[in-house]
Structures are given as C-alpha cells and as structure tokens.
Amino acid sequence: MANAIQFKVNGVARSFDGDPDTPLLWYLRDAMGLTGTKFGCGVGLCGACTVHKNDDAIRACITPMSSLAGADIRTIEDIGANGLHPVQKAWIEFNVPQCGYCQSGQIMQAIALLKSKPKPTDEDIDEGMAANICRCGTYQRIRAAIKAAAKESR
Amino acid sequence: MSAIENVSRRGFLKGLATTGALVLGAYYAPKILRRHESDDVRTDADNATLHPNVFVGVETDGTVWIVANRSEMGTVIRTSLPLVVADELDADWKRVKLDQAIGDPRYGDQNTDGSHSMRSFFDVVRLSGATARLMLIQAAAQRWGVPVSECQTDLHAVVHSSSGRHLGYGELATAASRLPVPKENEVQLKSKSAWRYIGKGMTSYDLTDLVTGKAVYGMDAHLDGMLFASIEHPPVLGGKLKAIDNAEALKVPGVSQTIVIDPFKPPPAFQPLGGVAVLADSTWAAFQGRKKLKLDWDNGPNETYDSDQYKKDLQETARKAAKVIRSQGNVAQAFTSSAHTFESDYYVPLLAHAPMEPLVALAEFKDGKVHAWAPTQNPQAVQAIVSSELEIRKEDVICHVTFLGGGFGRKSKPDYVAEAAVLSRKVGRPVKVVWTREDDIKFDYYNAVAAMYMKAALDSDGRPVAWLQRSVFPPITSIFDVNAVYGDPGHLQQGWTDMPYAIPNLRIENGPAKAHVRIGWLRSVANIYHGFAVQTFTDELAHRAKRDPADYLLDLIGQPRTLNFTGVDYPNYGAAYDAYPWETGRLRRVTEMVVEKSGWGKTQAGQGSRPGDCGPPQLPQLCCDCG
Numbered sequence: 001m002a003n004a005i006q007f008k009v010n011g012v013a014r015s016f017d018g019d020p021d022t023p024l025l026w027y028l029r030d031a032m033g034l035t036g037t038k039f040g041c042g043v044g045l046c047g048a049c050t051v052h053k054n055d056d057a058i059r060a061c062i063t064p065m066s067s068l069a070g071a072d073i074r075t076i077e078d079i080g081a082n083g084l085h086p087v088q089k090a091w092i093e094f095n096v097p098q099c100g101y102c103q104s105g106q107i108m109q110a111i112a113l114l115k116s117k118p119k120p121t122d123e124d125i126d127e128g129m130a131a132n133i134c135r136c137g138t139y140q141r142i143r144a145a146i147k148a149a150a151k152e153s154r
Numbered sequence: 155m156s157a158i159e160n161v162s163r164r165g166f167l168k169g170l171a172t173t174g175a176l177v178l179g180a181y182y183a184p185k186i187l188r189r190h191e192s193d194d195v196r197t198d199a200d201n202a203t204l205h206p207n208v209f210v211g212v213e214t215d216g217t218v219w220i221v222a223n224r225s226e227m228g229t230v231i232r233t234s235l236p237l238v239v240a241d242e243l244d245a246d247w248k249r250v251k252l253d254q255a256i257g258d259p260r261y262g263d264q265n266t267d268g269s270h271s272m273r274s275f276f277d278v279v280r281l282s283g284a285t286a287r288l289m290l291i292q293a294a295a296q297r298w299g300v301p302v303s304e305c306q307t308d309l310h311a312v313v314h315s316s317s318g319r320h321l322g323y324g325e326l327a328t329a330a331s332r333l334p335v336p337k338e339n340e341v342q343l344k345s346k347s348a349w350r351y352i353g354k355g356m357t358s359y360d361l362t363d364l365v366t367g368k369a370v371y372g373m374d375a376h377l378d379g380m381l382f383a384s385i386e387h388p389p390v391l392g393g394k395l396k397a398i399d400n401a402e403a404l405k406v407p408g409v410s411q412t413i414v415i416d417p418f419k420p421p422p423a424f425q426p427l428g429g430v431a432v433l434a435d436s437t438w439a440a441f442q443g444r445k446k447l448k449l450d451w452d453n454g455p456n457e458t459y460d461s462d463q464y465k466k467d468l469q470e471t472a473r474k475a476a477k478v479i480r481s482q483g484n485v486a487q488a489f490t491s492s493a494h495t496f497e498s499d500y501y502v503p504l505l506a507h508a509p510m511e512p513l514v515a516l517a518e519f520k521d522g523k524v525h526a527w528a529p530t531q532n533p534q535a536v537q538a539i540v541s542s543e544l545e546i547r548k549e550d551v552i553c554h555v556t557f558l559g560g561g562f563g564r565k566s567k568p569d570y571v572a573e574a575a576v577l578s579r580k581v582g583r584p585v586k587v588v589w590t591r592e593d594d595i596k597f598d599y600y601n602a603v604a605a606m607y608m609k610a611a612l613d614s615d616g617r618p619v620a621w622l623q624r625s626v627f628p629p630i631t632s633i634f635d636v637n638a639v640y641g642d643p644g645h646l647q648q649g650w651t652d653m654p655y656a657i658p659n660l661r662i663e664n665g666p667a668k669a670h671v672r673i674g675w676l677r678s679v680a681n682i683y684h685g686f687a688v689q690t691f692t693d694e695l696a697h698r699a700k701r702d703p704a705d706y707l708l709d710l711i712g713q714p715r716t717l718n719f720t721g722v723d724y725p726n727y728g729a730a731y732d733a734y735p736w737e738t739g740r741l742r743r744v745t746e747m748v749v750e751k752s753g754w755g756k757t758q759a760g761q762g763s764r765p766g767d768c769g770p771p772q773l774p775q776l777c778c779d780c781g
Contacts, residue, residue, distance in 0.1 A: 036367020076367035099228030101559025
C-alpha cells in the first residue's frame with residue numbers, strides 16, 4: 001500500500017493502512033492479539049498500556065498509528081521471550097503482582113527506566129514510575145524489585 | 155448451614171437484600187460430591203481417573219488437578235485454597251495443575267467477596283484433599299496386603315516404611331478410584347506440624363504468567379468472529395431512550411450496527427442499565443462509532459438529582475432524631491446534665507470502585523445456551539442474571555471465570571455480563587462488551603455517600619460519658635427495593651452498630667435517604683464512612699483533651715471484654731456469635747500493633763523532606779476489610 005505505515009512489532013516488520021488515528025493499543029490488542037498490553041484508561045493516565053518505542057516507554061493508548069512510521073515497537077510478549085528478563089525475575093523474586101493487570105506496564109516502564117538510569121535512587125524510581133498506577137498498591141515491592149534488577153544487571 | 159440450595163432469582167435477590175450482599179454463613183460447603191453430567195462444563199478434575207469430590211482429580215501419570223472455586227483478583231485465593239487441598243493430599247505442588255471453576259452451585263458459594271474465602275472454605279477443602287489421600291493409602295494397603303494404619307504418605311507417594319515399599323499417586327489412581335469415597339468421620343486431617351504449604355509463604359501459581367503478559371483477564375478473552383461493543387448508557391439512572399440517530403455512527407469504518415438495549419425494570423439489581431450499543435470489528439471502532447450517536451433521552455425521576463443539594467439534605471437529616479439501632483444508658487439525660495458537650499458533622503462522597511481493568515465481558519449465545527467469559531467475582535450471579543434476561547435455564551449459562559484486573563466488589567455485580575449475553579443473542583455472534591474508564595466511573599454501583607452527626611458529653615478529663623452517633627446514607631438495599639431508605643443490619647453493623655467503646659451512655663441512630671444512583675458494596679463497605687466519622691471524632695476529642703490520640707483511643711476501647719449485642723440487630727457478618735465474638739482485647743492489640751509498627755510518636759529521619767514523611771505518622775483508621 002502506498003500510504004501504509006511501516007514499522008516493527010517485536011522485531012517483525014508490519015504495515016498498517018487503517019484509520020491513522022487508531023491508537024497503537026487497539027492495533028496491538030485487537031488486530032495483533034497481543035493482549036499483554038492492557039487497556040486501563042484510554043487517556044494516558046494509568047500506564048497499564050506502556051510499551052517501548054525505540055526503547056523508550058510510551059503509552060500505547062494515546063499513541064496514534066500515524067506516529068509510528070519507522071518505529072520499533074516492543075511489547076511485554078517479547079520481553080523474556082527467550083528466557084525471563086532480569087526485571088521479570090526480580091518481579092517474581094519479590095512477589096510483586098497482586099491482580100497483575102498493571103504489571104505489564106510497570107515492567108515495561110521499569111525496563112526503560114533502568115536503560116536510562118542503570119543505578120536508580122529511590123527518588124529516580126519514584127519519579128520514573130510515578131505515572132504507572134497500581135490499584136492493589138504494590139509500589140513497595142516494585143521499588144524493591146527494580147533495585148534488585150539494577151544490582152543484577154551490573 | 156452447609157446445604158446447597160438452588161435458589162431462584164427472586165430468592166437470590168431477596169437473600170442479597172436481607173443480608174446486605176455479604177452473603178455469609180450459609181451455602182458454603184458443597185455436599186454434592188459428584189462428576190458433572192454435562193460434557194461442556196466438566197473440569198479436568200471431573201475427568202481425572204480418581205475424582206472423589208469436586209475439588210480434586212488424580213491422573214494415572216500423577217498429575218493432580220485441583221479446582222479453584224473462587225475468583226482471582228489479586229488476593230491469590232486461586233492459589234491458596236488449592237494449596238490447602240494439596241497439603242492435605244500431601245501432593246507435590248510442582249505436579250499440581252489448577253482448574254478454574256465455572257459458576258456452578260456444586261462448588262458452594264462462589265461470590266468472592268467479603269474477605270471470607272479462606273475462613274469459609276478452609277475446612278471443606280482440607281477434607282477434600284484428605285479424602286483423596288486416604289483413598290490412595292487404602293489402595294496401596296490393599297495392593298501390599300498390609301493394614302492401612304501401617305501406611306503413610308510422603309510427597310505424592312504412599313509408603314510402607316517397615317518394608318520400604320513405595321507407590322506413586324499416579325500408579326494408585328485407578329485402584330483408588332474403585333474404592334468407595336470414605337465418610338467424613340473416617341478421614342483424618344493432617345496435624346498442623348505436618349503442613350507443607352499452609353502458612354509457609356508460598357507464592358502465586360500464576361506468578362510467571364502475571365509478569366509475562368500471559369494471564370488472560372476478561373479484557374483478553376477472545377472468540378473467533380466476535381464483535382466488539384461499546385454502550386452509551388442512559389445518562390441518568392432509570393432514563394429511557396426517546397430518539398436515536400445512528401446515521402453518522404454507522405459511517406465509522408468497522409462499525410456494523412447499533413442495538414438498543416431495553417432499560418431495566420425497577421429495581422435495577424444486576425440488570426443491564428439499557429442504552430444503545432455500537433457493534434464493530436474492533437474496540438476502537440466501537441468507541442468511535444459511539445461518539446457519533448445522536449441520542450435523546452427521557453431522564454426520568456432522577457433527572458433533578460443534584461449532588462450538592464443531596465449533600466445538604468443528608469446533613470440536615472443527620473441533625474434530626476432518627477431510628478435508634480442500639481442504645482444503652484441515657485444519652486439525653488447525660489447531654490442535659492453535662493457541662494461539656496462537643497458535636498461534629500462528617501461527610502463522605504460517593505466512591506467509585508475503579509478496578510484497573512474496566513468492566514468487560516465476552517458472551518456467545520448459541521443453541522439455547524450462553525457461554526460467558528468474564529472477570530467476575532460471582533459467576534453464579536452471572537448465571538442468575540443472564541438466565542433471567544434471556545429466559546433460559548440457569549444451567550444453560552456457563553460462566554468461565556477469567557483473571558480479574560481488580561474487583562473491589564464491583565465485579566460481583568454482573569450487569570456488564572448480561573449486556574454481552576443480550577447483545578450476542580440479538581446479533582447471533584459472540585460479543586465482547588468493553589466499558590471505557592469513563593463508563594466505569596459514571597455508571598458504577600457506588601459506595602454510598604454518607605453524612606454522620608456525632609455528639610459527646612465529656613467529663614472533666616475530656617473522656618466521653620455519653621455518645622450519640624447518627625448516620626444517613628442511601629442503602630445498598632435500594633438496588634433491590636426502590637422504597638429502601640434505611641440501612642440494613644448487615645451494613646449498619648459495619649463500624650456503627652458494633653461501636654466498641656466503653657461508654658456508659660450510648661445511642662446509635664440511622665436516618666433515611668433515598669438513592670438516585672445505583673449503590674453497591676465496595677471493599678469494607680459501610681466501614682468506610684462509619685470508620686471515618688468515629689475515628690475522626692475520636693481524634694478531635696483527643697485533641698480537645700490534649701491527649702495522645704493513640705492513648706486516648708485505647709482508653710475509649712477500655713479493658714478487654716466481649717461486646718454484648720443482646721437485643722440489638724447485629725448479624726455479625728453472618729457468623730455465629732459464639733464462634734466469632736466481638737473481643738475488644740483483639741481491637742486493643744491491633745491498635746497497639748499499629749502504634750508499634752508505624753513508629754507512632756517517633757520522629758522520622760528526613761522529616762518534612764518528602765510529602766509522605768511530613769510530621770508524625772498518622773494512625774490509620776481501624777477498619778475491617780470486607781472485599
């Protein structure tokens with residue numbers, strides 16, 4: 001297609017020629033069946049839909065497909081596809097999830113945070129994770145797991 | 155108290171109304187220990203070789219199936235009850251697979267609500283595992299020709315220690331399946347010291363799935379050929395559609411049709427609210443199409459509901475004498491004769507549940523049956539409402555329980571599942587109804603708005619000698635009875651009737667309030683507003699008395715004693731009072747422990763440097779969490 005948007009999802013080349021306003025979230029969930037990325041608010045306020053665009057954490061629910069030309073999108077399904085990622089291991093070690101619905105987003109955000117700040121302080125973690133809401137209140141364990149993952153990767 | 159009753163919808167709703175939705179104390183223990191006849195609802199446990207009861211199945215390869223009959227929304231109950239089964243079975247947890255139960259009365263009460271899953275099911279599931287274990291021991295003893303008493307189990311195997319013989323559970327499954335299921339009094343439970351898993355800090359069976367995005371929530375349920383639906387509900391409770399123009403909506407690419415859903419017949423209970431559904435080939439298209447609907451509503455009698463005015467009305471009502479629900483001594487006389495009285499008003503607004511996962515359900519109506527996949531706290535309530543809406547048998551509603559992205563009581567009210575079922579029958583395809591976050595907040599069964607009036611007469615030390623508390627809130631029972639205006643005993647008991655302070659003159663009242671929105675239970679329910687009023691008033695009195703609030707609270711709780719509710723309508727959360735009496739000694743200990751663990755009274759390092767660390771830590775309200 002002449003006007004199709006070309007990008008990658010989890011390393012595989014994809015093309016999209018639908019409504020360019022469609023948020024990435026619904027493309028991932030409904031068209032690709034990648035349901036690990038969650039719908040929580042639809043307006044970029046909760047972080048449940050966090051994915052990576054060129055290694056940066058973005059909110060898929062407010063990212064229109066029109067903005068993705070050439071982008072490299074990565075979702076939770078690809079994280080640890082070949083063995084668990086250190087962040088996922090830390091999440092298990094610290095028994096982080098309760099209901100778990102926000103945790104894909106939390107993990108994607110944490111991985112991006114550790115990429116930019118390999119040795120985060122408590123303040124870095126609080127700041128970096130502040131926009132990812134957990135209704136169960138697992139924040140203490142999230143902080144502990146991020147610290148452990150940071151130590152592990154050093 | 156353990157009979158399974160196939161209650162009619164009417165009975166079900168009535169039951170909810172009288173116990174205030176915390177259906178405790180009844181219908182727990184399933185006694186129907188049999189395989190399910192119908193193929194499409196049999197669990198793997200049902201199909202296993204050895205299947206002594208609904209909770210457990212043992213395969214010949216040693217795989218043990220354990221059925222989780224309660225819903226998983228973050229409490230890890232889906233793991234913890236099966237762990238109890240596994241412990242009594244002496245099974246190797248690594249060889250256990252979990253089956254999530256569909257909604258079915260043979261599992262007992264499945265309304266995962268009220269923080270009582272473990273308390274209510276502990277004995278039942280222990281017995282279920284121990285029964286299977288005894289049958290495996292009996293099979294081994296028979297094969298070896300030795301007395302049962304000489305055999306023990308050791309992690310997935312039966313052993314005869316004197317001869318050193320040893321048989322795995324898988325090897326024994328077939329022989330054990332031919333034995334009669336032992337009676338309850340023949341089964342011996344493990345001693346506490348022999349527990350492998352109970353209380354040992356095991357983690358969720360699903361932990362890896364939860365960190366890899368593989369856990370399937372209601373939002374993730376999928377059927378080939380399904381349509382996605384987004385519903386514009388009447389903006390006011392009880393509103394009706396007057397006119398619809400769907401022309402622009404149908405022009406949105408991906409939108410296939412719109413369907414009008416009838417408004418509920420009062421009272422609302424768990425019926426769909428009504429409205430206009432936009433069906434499309436993706437969630438996004440359904441959302442977009444919905445925005446293009448042009449609808450005209452008759453808002454009905456709740457149109458004039460104004461929350462500012464309503465707040466004033468509640469507060470005025472709270473200042474007037476009301477229905478007395480508990481009284482001791484003579485409060486009026488004490489107020490008249492006391493030199494010092496203090497009064498205060500408290501208000502708590504409507505609260506929305508806002509689970510991380512908005513409401514969502516997938517349903518397929520086919521051949522007279524409905525299969526529904528839903529993040530529900532109460533799959534049997536799904537059966538009840540879907541069967542009533544579609545006028546089919548309850549047994550023909552098969553509710554598959556997915557993971558729940560939070561519940562908090564909202565997901566025990568299955569209006570959203572009924573919507574999916576109604577739509578699926580109309581279009582003849584599977585339909586997934588997805589609520590937006592805005593829908594979730596706007597069309598909740600809110601925790602009640604409440605006004606409380608408190609008054610105390612104080613002695614010269616600032617200690618109350620008389621205490622009046624009066625609360626006014628639209629009751630949860632209003633969703634089952636349009637005329638209900640008073641709190642029911644099941645909710646009045648929450649932080650109100652059960653006032654534990656040692657005060658000689660006490661009066662507890664409740665005033666009337668009519669509901670104009672759907673009121674529902676949100677975890678801890680009436681404790682939220684009642685606890686807020688009682689504890690804040692207590693703090694204010696402590697402040698006036700220039701006392702440390704924690705000391706003052708302990709002073710008011712008084713010496714350890716059992717509260718006496720003779721003559722008071724106090725349902726005790728459905729539990730027998732002698733089994734679970736209200737002990738103020740425990741409340742004291744909880745308070746003391748909070749003081750100790752919070753570092754109450756100690757100055758924190760870095761005080762004032764971060765928002766959470768400003769000033770001395772606040773003593774949290776003491777509330778009972780009731781799911």
